[in-house]
Amino acid sequence: MTLFLTGAERRALRRVLRLLEIDARGVAVSVLLGVLWLGSAIGLAATSAWLIARASQQxxxxSLTVAAVAVRMFGISRALMRYLQRLASHRVALTGMDALRQNLYDALASARVDRVAALRRGDLLARTGADVDDVGDLVVKALLPAAVTAIVGAGTVAGIALLSPASALILAGCLVVSxxxxxxxxxRAARVAEEESRSARTDLAATAMSVMDGAAELQISGALPRLHRHLRDVEDALSRSASRAARLSGAASGxxxxxxxAAVVGALLVGVPQTASGQVAAVALAVLVLTPLSSFEGTAELSGAATQLVRSASAAVRIDELLGHDTPVAAHPVPASPDGPRLVARGLAVGWPGGPVVARGIDLEVGPGSRLALVGPSGIGKSTLLATLAGLLAPVEGTVTLDGCDVWGGDRADVTARVTMTAEDAHxxxxxxxxxxRVADPGLTAEQATRLLATAGLGEWLDRLPGGLxxxxxxxxxxxxxxxxxxxLLARAVAAPAPLMLLDEPAEHLDPPTADALMRVLLATGSRGRGVVVATHRLSALGGADLVLVLDRPAPGAPARVVARGTHEELTRRSDRYRWAVEQEA
Incomplete structure (x- = not known):
């Protein structure tokens, strides 16, 4: 454990702070206003001390008028400058947070999909939410207070040195300690709390998200009480780390x-003999003794700055991990074909990076008007295949091309303009x-949306909604x-203007008649010039598909392959297993 930032934290802060796009002019204005605020507080203390001591001499x-006016001026400017400094600094911080979050979203949108998909939703939410806020707070709660305190502290010591160099040395030493x-x-306290609670906070967010999203299913399966106990254990661990950090914080405050x-007592011990010997005026002694009380107002801000520095550095490390360190590769353009987009896979093997090959030896071709169905048991690789066809995963073997250009590494705007994918767990x-x-088509009108919902079987549902669309x-x-x-989600997929649609389990969670009806509607879009690739468990409604590819493993643990292909009618005639599955649905 180290008191200072680690090398990884410093590197992460340098990288992430660039994404904040900090306004240098705004920072300079914030520092200036902060200096005026803290300088006004110290000026108020020094002037008040002089005025009280001088007034006692009657x-x-x-002769007291100027000091009295100065006291009022410093009192007003102290509050005013503090307010203006807060406005200026928070403007810099909030603008920086907005820029960081936008840059982070842009980076994730163009990054490899497995970097995000490997994270739990709660962890992803924490990194793009609370961690971004923590990095943005670094400006307001750490950098600006440190700069203001250093400038005003040096100025205060210099001012005291004009009256008593010895008192100035004592004040400087005490300011350094504080x-x-x-x-x-x-x-150290913040690092203890951060290191002991980092994984706990991530676990807490992810578990709480799971409980909120799937409370009913977890209750039915009997897993909800176990998750509640786990949440209590995590909260206890957070409380223990907070208590340990609080003890260190208490020692620091002491x-x-x-x-x-010590600064006040030292000023008395040095100032009284100097006043008795005539080196320091009696009125100046009050200034030497009382001014240090306000000068520590700035160092008090550094306590929170140190804690924030550790918290922001840890947050920067997590954001840096999310961004990754892949060497950026320029995306290649995918020129459009005059004959319409054509998606072709040859000798394709698919799998997640770092994981096993889940399916291989896949050949297919999709163009305008094509209607292709992918069927097979759960976990066979249908979703992974769709993600690879959409250019979200790199092929393990073989190629996937769109109009003759590799989809993987292609310009995302070019690819998504022609190929859209709706995942099973789309948001x-x-x-x-x-x-x-309108997520799929920002220009969608209310009339078009109503027709799409009716096509997807949601017409009556829309009529029952209190606010309609x-x-x-x-x-x-x-x-x-x-x-x-x-x-x-099916209506959203159809709303997308891309001519090729890839859909993962669009009939999931529907009763059989509704599922079959929607599958027929979906495959009918192919007859209207759109290419459709659908991964599904439902076989009964695949009569409208031009080609059905059946995926299965030739042996337990082996990658899946296309074990049968043909139309629904052909497979029903010649494949006993396919025919049996269709009969079970009936």
Missing amino acids: PPVL GVLTPLLLM IDRIAMG VFDTTVLENL DTLLGPGGTAVSGGERRRL
Whole structure:
């Protein structure tokens, strides 16, 4: 364990801070306003001390007028400058957070899909949410306070040195103790809390997300009490780490108070003899003794700055891991073909990076009007195959080309303009029904959306909604059932303008008659000039498919292969296993 930032943390901070796109002018204004705020506080203390001491000598009232006005000026400017400094610094921080989050989304959108898919949803939410906020807080809560305190502290020591160099040395030493030793202890406390609670906080977020998303299923399976116990254990671990960090924080706060008291006592011990010998005026003694009380107002800000530095560095490391360190490769253009897009796979083997090959030896071709179905047992590799065809995963072997160009590494705008994929677990956004459809086509009108929903079998459902197309669906689509969610995603897929559609289990969670009806509607889009590739368990409604590819493993543990291909009618006639599966559905 180290008190200072590790090499990995420093590298991550340098990389992530560049993505904040910090406004240098805004930072300079924030520092200036901070110096004026803290300088006003110290000026108020020094002027008040002089005024009280000088008034005790009962001089003519007019000789106190300037000091009295200065006290009012410093009192007003202290509050005003603090308010303006908060406005300026938070503007810099919030703008930086917005830039970092946008840059992070842009990087993830163009990065390898397995980097994000390997994370649990709660962990991904924490990295793009709380971690981004922690890095943005570094500007307001760490960098700016450190700069302001250093500048004003040096100025205060220089001012005291004009009255008493010895008192200035004592004040400087006490400020160093309060501004360096105390923050280092707090950094240690923050690191203890961060290292002991980092995985716990991630686990807490991910587990809580799982409980919220699947409470009903977990309750039925009997797993909900176990997850509740796990949540309590994680919370206990967080409490223990917080208590340990709090003890170190208490010790640091004690040292800070001791340093402040030592500065006042030291000023008295040095100033009284100097005043008695005539080296320091009696009125100046009050300034020497009382001014240090305000000068520690700046070092008090460094305690929070040290804690924030550790927290921001840890957050930067997690964001840096999310960004990855792959050497960026320029995406190659995928020129459009005048004959319409054509997606071709030859000798294709698919699998997740770092994982086994799940299917190989796949040859297929999809163009406008094609209607292709992929069938096979769960876990056979259908979803992985679709992701590879969409250019989201690199082929393990063989090639996938779009109009003669490799899909993997192709310009995403070129690829997605011609190929769209709807995954089985595609997200339903916390917005209206219409805006959920406009994810696929921003120019979709209300009339078009209504027709799409009717085509997907949601016409009556739409009529029952209180706000129609403007009804909010809630976080993750919690306001819709599983079947309604699948049909909404199907309507979104059809709304996409891309001429080739790849769909993963569009009939999941639907009753058999509804599932068959929707599959027929979906395959009918191929007859209207769109290419359709659908991965499904349902076989009964595949009569409209031009080609059905049956995936299965030739031996247990072996990669899946295409064990049969043909139309639905052909496979029903010549494949006993296929015919048996169709009969079971009937």
